[in-house]
Amino acid sequence: MAAGIDLTLDCTDAQLLATFWKTALGYVDEPPPAPFETRAQWLAQFDVPEDDSVDDGAWLCDPEGLGPRLCILRVPEPKTAKNRLHIDVRVPGYGNPGERWARIRAEYERLVKAGGTVLAEFDGHHVVMADPEGNEFCVAAASA
Known part of the structure; x- marks a missing residue:
């Protein structure tokens, strides 16, 4: 059986990129994993720094379940070179x-x-x- 993949984009503004990639791919916001009702509830289970926010990440999925999930995560460092994967x-x-x-x-x-x-x-x-x-x-x- 082949492994599934997620694609992850590092960024400075997760919500900006989520809006763009939802438009580009026709993806939607992925619901939080069960039993959580919101991403904020899901994030609260982790020991994350106080200044981290649910808006620092976005999780998108193909509404038909065919394409890979796209994770968009804020990181402190800027992009410095050409992507090695696109x-x-x-x-x-x-x-x-x-x-x-x-x-x-x-x-x-x-x-x-x-x-x-x-x-x-x-x-x-x-x-x-x-x-x-x-x-x-x-x-x-x-x-x-």
């Missing part, structure tokens, strides 16, 4: 190359409005972007 946002649908590129363009334009930045465009294939805190990701067509 997310590829795959735009669904098929068609000829022009149709696929039109869908990619529409998606990256939507993500720019949500706070993303275009870093490089590989015309007809994919676009390299950054989320509001500079984490790189790609927008490309779904695999054929």
